[in-house]
Structures are given as C-alpha cells and as structure tokens.
Amino acid sequence: MLRTYITSVSVGLLRAVKLALGVLCLMLVGCEQRSDSLIELGGSTMGTYYSVKVAHPPGGVAAEQLQAQVESVLDTVIAEISTYEETSELSRLNRDPSPDWIAVSAGLYQVIAEGQRLSALTDGAFDITIGPLVNLWGFGPEARRARVPNAAEIRAAQDRVGWNKLALRATPPAIRKARADIYIDLSSLGEGYGVDRIAALLNTQGITDYMVAIAGAIRARGVNAKGQPWAIAIEQPMPDRRAVHRVVPIADRALSTSGDYRNFFEHEGRRYSHEIDPDTGAPVEGNLGSVTVIGDTTMVVDGLATALMVLGAQRAPALAASQGLAAYFIVREGDDIRGFGSPAFQRYLAQ
Numbered sequence: 001m002l003r004t005y006i007t008s009v010s011v012g013l014l015r016a017v018k019l020a021l022g023v024l025c026l027m028l029v030g031c032e033q034r035s036d037s038l039i040e041l042g043g044s045t046m047g048t049y050y051s052v053k054v055a056h057p058p059g060g061v062a063a064e065q066l067q068a069q070v071e072s073v074l075d076t077v078i079a080e081i082s083t084y085e086e087t088s089e090l091s092r093l094n095r096d097p098s099p100d101w102i103a104v105s106a107g108l109y110q111v112i113a114e115g116q117r118l119s120a121l122t123d124g125a126f127d128i129t130i131g132p133l134v135n136l137w138g139f140g141p142e143a144r145r146a147r148v149p150n151a152a153e154i155r156a157a158q159d160r161v162g163w164n165k166l167a168l169r170a171t172p173p174a175i176r177k178a179r180a181d182i183y184i185d186l187s188s189l190g191e192g193y194g195v196d197r198i199a200a201l202l203n204t205q206g207i208t209d210y211m212v213a214i215a216g217a218i219r220a221r222g223v224n225a226k227g228q229p230w231a232i233a234i235e236q237p238m239p240d241r242r243a244v245h246r247v248v249p250i251a252d253r254a255l256s257t258s259g260d261y262r263n264f265f266e267h268e269g270r271r272y273s274h275e276i277d278p279d280t281g282a283p284v285e286g287n288l289g290s291v292t293v294i295g296d297t298t299m300v301v302d303g304l305a306t307a308l309m310v311l312g313a314q315r316a317p318a319l320a321a322s323q324g325l326a327a328y329f330i331v332r333e334g335d336d337i338r339g340f341g342s343p344a345f346q347r348y349l350a351q
C-alpha cells in the first residue's frame with residue numbers, strides 16, 4: 001500500500017472480481033434495479049485504489065455524502081501511518097531521533113502493536129522495522145531502482161532492522177526506539193487497517209450489507225444486491241495475465257491476498273519481489289506464488305498474508321495449521337500451479 005505506482009496483486013484481484021461481477025450481470029436480465037439497491041464508490045488511495053459497495057442502502061444514505069466520509073477516513077489513515085507522506089505521524093516518528101518514549105496516536109499504536117504481535121507469531125519473519133531494506137531494494141517511497149544492492153549495503157540496512165529494537169507502551173500509547181535510525185514500514189498492514197476503518201464508518205451509519213476493498217485487502221458484511229454472499233476472486237499468480245483461480249464466498253469476514261507476481265523487478269533474468277526476508281535481507285525466493293488469508297479483521301489478514309509469503313511454501317502451511325489460520329496457498333510447480341487450503345480454510349468453505 002501507500003505506493004506511488006499501481007502494481008499490485010490486489011489490483012488484478014479486484015479487476016477479476018469486477019470482470020466476474022460484470023459477466024454475472026450480463027447473464028441476468030439487465031441490471032436496472034442495481035441503481036436503487038447498490039451504491040458503488042471508488043477512487044485512488046495509498047498508491048492503489050479503493051472500492052466500496054453498499055447493497056440495500058438504508059434510507060438517507062447518499063452516494064456523494066458517503067464518498068466524502070470514506071475519503072475523509074482514508075485521509076486520516078494516511079496522515080497516521082503512511083511513509084509516502086512526509087508530514088504523516090509515522091514519518092515524523094521515523095525521523096525522531098529521541099531514545100525516550102515518543103507519544104503516538106491510538107491509531108498508529110494499534111497498527112504498530114499488531115505488527116509486533118505478528119513478529120512474535122512468525123519468529124521475526126514479519127517485521128515492521130523492515131523499512132531500510134524495503135527502501136534499499138527500491139520498494140519504498142524513494143524511486144524504484146532495478147539494481148541489486150551489494151552485501152555491505154544489505155548488512156548496513158540489516159543493522160537497523162529488528163522488531164526487538166522497538167518497545168511499546170500501551171497507556172498512554174508510546175513507542176521507544178533502540179536506535180535513532182529505525183524506520184518503520186506499515187505498508188503490509190495499512191490497506192487492511194484502512195478497510196477496517198471504512199467498515200467501522202459504515203457500521204455507524206447503520207449499513208449492514210457492504211464490501212470494502214483497498215487493493216487486495218477486503219472486508220464484506222451481509223449480502224450483495226442480489227441477496228447472495230459477496231464473492232471474491234483469487235487470481236492466478238501470473239505477472240503477464242489476469243485469470244481467476246477460484247472464487248471464495250465471504251460474509252462478515254475479511255480476506256487479503258499477497259503475492260510475488262505484481263510488485264517486483266527483474267534483473268539479469270531473476271525476479272525480485274517486494275516481500276523481504278529479514279534474515280537474508282533480500283526478497284523472498286521460492287515457489288509460493290500467493291497467499292490468501294480469511295479472518296475477522298482486515299488489518300490482521302493483510303499482515304498475515306504478507307507474513308506467510310515471507311515464511312514461504314515450506315514453513316507457512318505449518319504455521320497456518322498450528323495456529324488455526326484460514327489460509328489458501330498457490331504454489332508454482334514447473335509450468336503448473338497448485339492451490340491448497342489450510343485445515344481452517346477447508347472448514348471455512350465447508351460451513
């Protein structure tokens with residue numbers, strides 16, 4: 001999220017959803033009743049785009065007014081957690097050299113705390129202090145560069161990375177940095193956090209049937225305009241084409257997909273993706289093409305999808321099984337693609 005360019009697994013995912021919905025729409029006799037029973041909003045945010053669909057809007061809810069409220073929520077989120085915004089609270093925290101407790105807002109604290117929880121859960125594979133490495137590899141706010149950093153550069157950036165270099169205090173919310181040059185990157189959680197904040201806005205408006213998405217971080221409640229569960233397409237992990245791998249119904253849940261096939265660069269025939277392994281200081285390698293996670297809040301599944309991508313095809317399914325995470329993995333095997341769900345994912349589909 002929060003990128004200045006639009007290349008994301010999730011954009012493709014949503015296009016696929018749109019395509020699927022479009023096809024569905026064509027198959028039904030016209031869509032005249034849509035305008036009454038569905039409000040659709042969208043626009044760009046966080047270097048990608050958002051979409052809000054409200055089915056059966058309660059009387060008094062008007063599209064234009066709702067859009068203004070949604071965008072105001074997104075502006076607030078960006079002002080809290082974006083590294084692409086020099087004046088954001090997170091950018092100020094990143095620049096702050098103080099070795100003492102630094103007071104932060106409840107919103108920023110909540111996202112950082114979730115990052116730390118995921119670090120503990122994944123033994124540090126997920127790490128929001130990854131920022132110096134993300135920037136070094138050209139996936140941060142600085143301009144993209146398709147160059148492989150040398151070992152000394154990687155080591156220097158790695159010195160600044162480590163979730164144990166951050167201390168958290170819940171009340172009043174504050175962060176303490178063990179080094180002045182810690183750089184926190186919340187891009188792996190930000191889209192999900194934004195979606196949850198929009199969902200909270202809709203809930204307070206008495207809206208009960210909606211789907212909210214920022215790129216591949218999605219949350220749905222109730223039913224769609226046709227009274228059916230919202231359906232989300234998981235796409236094939238292919239950089240050069242967009243195709244639906246499978247469709248998952250999603251009611252009163254959040255879903256997020258991370259993959260290695262939209263946001264990457266190629267150098268001397270190798271592909272370098274934006275998920276970085278803190279242990280090696282380099283983009284993760286391997287045959288895991290994408291991970292989709294289903295859960296209660298979008299911020300959590302957004303982070304988990306990234307975390308499982310970093311863990312890779314060997315370790316991620318084991319963690320999903322032991323922690324009861326509903327995850328769906330797509331791995332590449334030569335020219336083939338194989339998808340499989342964790343036990344909790346299978347139970348989710350069966351219910």
Ligand code: ADP
Pocket residue numbers: 001008009010125126127128130134139185187188189191215216257258259263274275276277278302303305306310
């Ligand atoms: P997207 O934002 O494209 O949907 P993700 O949610 O998977 O993708 O987030 C990827 C982003 O997370 C990267 O661009 C980077 O900023 C950050 N990131 C990369 N590696 C890690 C990691 N090991 N732990 C936490 N965040 C990471």
Ligand code: MG
Pocket residue numbers: 187188189256258301302303304305306
């Ligand atoms: Mg993520």
